[in-house]
Amino acid sequence: MGGDFAPAHVVEGTVDAVREAPGRFSVILVGQTDSIEAELRRLTDQGKKIPGDRITMVNAAEVITMEDSPTAALRSKKNSSIAVGLGMHREGKAQAFVSAGNTGAVMSASTLILGRIEGVGRPTIGALVPTAQSPCFLVDAGANVDCKPRHFFEFAVMGSIYMSSIAGVSNPRVGLLNVGEEDAKGNEIVVESFSLLKNSRLNFVGNVEGRDILRGVVDVVVCDGFVGNILLKFGESIPGFFREKFLRFAAASTINKLVALVARKGLRTVMKELDYQEHGGVPLLGVNGVSIIGHGGSTPKAIKNMIFRAEEMVLKNVNGRIQETLGQHHG
Amino acid sequence: MGGDFAPAHVVEGTVDAVREAPGRFSVILVGQTDSIEAELRRLTDQGKKIPGDRITMVNAAEVITMEDSPTAALRSKKNSSIAVGLGMHREGKAQAFVSAGNTGAVMSASTLILGRIEGVGRPTIGALVPTAQSPCFLVDAGANVDCKPRHFFEFAVMGSIYMSSIAGVSNPRVGLLNVGEEDAKGNEIVVESFSLLKNSRLNFVGNVEGRDILRGVVDVVVCDGFVGNILLKFGESIPGFFREKFLRFAAASTINKLVALVARKGLRTVMKELDYQEHGGVPLLGVNGVSIIGHGGSTPKAIKNMIFRAEEMVLKNVNGRIQETLGQHHG
Numbered sequence: 001m002g003g004d005f006a007p008a009h010v011v012e013g014t015v016d017a018v019r020e021a022p023g024r025f026s027v028i029l030v031g032q033t034d035s036i037e038a039e040l041r042r043l044t045d046q047g048k049k050i051p052g053d054r055i056t057m058v059n060a061a062e063v064i065t066m067e068d069s070p071t072a073a074l075r076s077k078k079n080s081s082i083a084v085g086l087g088m089h090r091e092g093k094a095q096a097f098v099s100a101g102n103t104g105a106v107m108s109a110s111t112l113i114l115g116r117i118e119g120v121g122r123p124t125i126g127a128l129v130p131t132a133q134s135p136c137f138l139v140d141a142g143a144n145v146d147c148k149p150r151h152f153f154e155f156a157v158m159g160s161i162y163m164s165s166i167a168g169v170s171n172p173r174v175g176l177l178n179v180g181e182e183d184a185k186g187n188e189i190v191v192e193s194f195s196l197l198k199n200s201r202l203n204f205v206g207n208v209e210g211r212d213i214l215r216g217v218v219d220v221v222v223c224d225g226f227v228g229n230i231l232l233k234f235g236e237s238i239p240g241f242f243r244e245k246f247l248r249f250a251a252a253s254t255i256n257k258l259v260a261l262v263a264r265k266g267l268r269t270v271m272k273e274l275d276y277q278e279h280g281g282v283p284l285l286g287v288n289g290v291s292i293i294g295h296g297g298s299t300p301k302a303i304k305n306m307i308f309r310a311e312e313m314v315l316k317n318v319n320g321r322i323q324e325t326l327g328q329h330h331g
Numbered sequence: 332m333g334g335d336f337a338p339a340h341v342v343e344g345t346v347d348a349v350r351e352a353p354g355r356f357s358v359i360l361v362g363q364t365d366s367i368e369a370e371l372r373r374l375t376d377q378g379k380k381i382p383g384d385r386i387t388m389v390n391a392a393e394v395i396t397m398e399d400s401p402t403a404a405l406r407s408k409k410n411s412s413i414a415v416g417l418g419m420h421r422e423g424k425a426q427a428f429v430s431a432g433n434t435g436a437v438m439s440a441s442t443l444i445l446g447r448i449e450g451v452g453r454p455t456i457g458a459l460v461p462t463a464q465s466p467c468f469l470v471d472a473g474a475n476v477d478c479k480p481r482h483f484f485e486f487a488v489m490g491s492i493y494m495s496s497i498a499g500v501s502n503p504r505v506g507l508l509n510v511g512e513e514d515a516k517g518n519e520i521v522v523e524s525f526s527l528l529k530n531s532r533l534n535f536v537g538n539v540e541g542r543d544i545l546r547g548v549v550d551v552v553v554c555d556g557f558v559g560n561i562l563l564k565f566g567e568s569i570p571g572f573f574r575e576k577f578l579r580f581a582a583a584s585t586i587n588k589l590v591a592l593v594a595r596k597g598l599r600t601v602m603k604e605l606d607y608q609e610h611g612g613v614p615l616l617g618v619n620g621v622s623i624i625g626h627g628g629s630t631p632k633a634i635k636n637m638i639f640r641a642e643e644m645v646l647k648n649v650n651g652r653i654q655e656t657l658g659q660h661h662g
Contacts, residue, residue: 131572132571142510179556186557188477210566210567210568213565214565215571229540231565233541236541237541240463244463259597270573270576270580
């Protein structure tokens with residue numbers, strides 16, 4: 001029920017997901033059932049065939065809005081779709097949870113309700129970032145703004161496992177985001193994190209700088225959630241900035257206008273790569289379960305991709321591998 | 332003598348600067364005089380008229396390379412162009428210092444040799460960042476990776492004075508770079524900095540997010556040098572990323588190739604705005620003097636702009652205004 005287009009986009013994305021993947025999984029839509037039913041009817045009226053046996057509903061009367069304070073909302077709205085859905089996941093009635101709702105609320109509720117994997121101090125969210133080569137995984141993407149070196153290490157381990165399990169990268173190259181390439185660079189916590197990473201079994205290639213991310217020199221970029229959040233949001237704003245500048249360029253002369261008209265297709269293709277919404281959600285890694293968190297403005301396509309991502313996280317046993325690695329370290 | 336194209340670009344930029352600004356200032360070229368003389372001859376041979384009375388030379392036998400460790404190099408190379416030039420500035424033989432050499436060395440030497448302005452705990456470098464509106468000043472751009480709240484406050488004050496004095500922005504809007512807009516967001520140090528800024532006389536508009544920078548909603552963006560450095564280097568890598576993607580788009584089909592050919596001009600115009608080298612150097616604010624630090628790869632045009640910037644810093648008495656404001660605060 002969360003997100004800017006709830007429940008319309010969630011329902012449509014779900015229908016598309018089950019249609020595209022016959023027999024692979026079923027989806028429980030948790031929320032205000034009358035609104036969900038209305039959406040399903042709307043889709044049927046549009047001529048979409050809905051595999052009714054693979055989509056069920058569970059009522060959750062309350063809605064945590066995008067403006068709600070996460071902690072306050074989780075206390076006061078016990079019957080939100082977030083709380084009810086995650087409760088079902090914990091009880092084993094579902095194997096994964098997907099939401100485009102209030103990010104802070106989904107993160108807190110996931111950690112609270114599902115608990116952490118043994119050996120994980122801080123669950124983390126990572127984000128796939130496009131590069132000149134294959135996408136890299138930026139972790140932490142905003143879940144933890146104050147971090148200790150051991151959390152950097154956990155992010156690196158979880159990011160590495162995610163990239164090898166889900167993106168199929170063998171022995172992912174891990175870089176520590178820093179202000180220079182030399183070993184001793186950075187602020188105190190980053191310098192300490194460097195030693196931890198260097199002495200680990202990870203494929204740690206050392207420090208990487210801001211300019212290295214888009215060059216694609218590593219598969220996992222490790223940073224705290226403060227830096228990660230700012231960087232990702234900056235990145236998301238680039239297409240809009242260029243659109244603006246290009247419109248101004250086009251307005252400068254008739255020739256420019258013609259150039260801009262012709263160039264539009266190319267620009268769109270290129271800019272689309274920076275459009276995070278297409279990628280569909282980020283996983284919360286380190287919790288005892290699968291929790292995929294989507295952008296508030298998630299399109300049906302993004303929702304569909306989030307469901308596929310959740311399925312993959314279960315099938316590839318990402319959590320088992322995290323526990324195997326970190327459980328030893330802190331055991 | 333520092334920088335990737337020394338002394339060629341420095342000499343050419345200097346000649347262009349004095350030619351473009353008749354009678355306004357003279358420049359002392361500090362470095363290996365035989366190399367400098369060779370460059371001046373080369374320019375004369377190319378037919379450039381050199382106003383000899385406004386360009387003088389002072390010999391500095393040693394060179395701090397881009398690879399040298401700043402602190403070690405400053406200790407061992409007492410006759411570097413950086414040390415000699417800054418020494419002349421301290422002694423009043425020059426009113427400003429400009430360099431495209433080893434950034435760390437120029438920063439350390441400037442603070443060491445010139446000293447800090449009364450009330451300034453940490454000298455800072457800021458960078459002008461293009462936005463959809465007018466450029467904004469990101470401060471700290473990399474000088475200080477570990478900061479306390481009072482340093483954030485100093486950055487805000489110095490950035491604000493710089494933008495009003497040099498960029499002509501009246502009552503510059505100051506934003507604190509953060510992971511959310513709400514007052515209590517961020518890591519511990521940023522939350523404390525928020526209170527300091529809120530209770531100041533600055534035109535503090537509150538927290539700004541990564542996505543707000545390019546939108547141009549503030550004139551001064553305050554952050555620590557760790558975040559600032561990573562963000563700026565990330566920004567600098569964007570044109571290269573797009574070039575790469577566009578080449579791949581062009582390679583996909585003949586039509587795409589034609590589209591790309593036509594689009595090139597527009598892309599170049601737009602990308603140029605992101606090209607920091609054009610802007611020409613960043614000022615080190617908070618030292619008892621004027622020290623402008625350029626990119627190692629500075630073009631002659633960038634050097635010329637750095638000289639103009641230095642002149643402006645002197646004429647507008649930026650340091651006097653910094654002392655007036657911060658001297659009171661910590662007096």
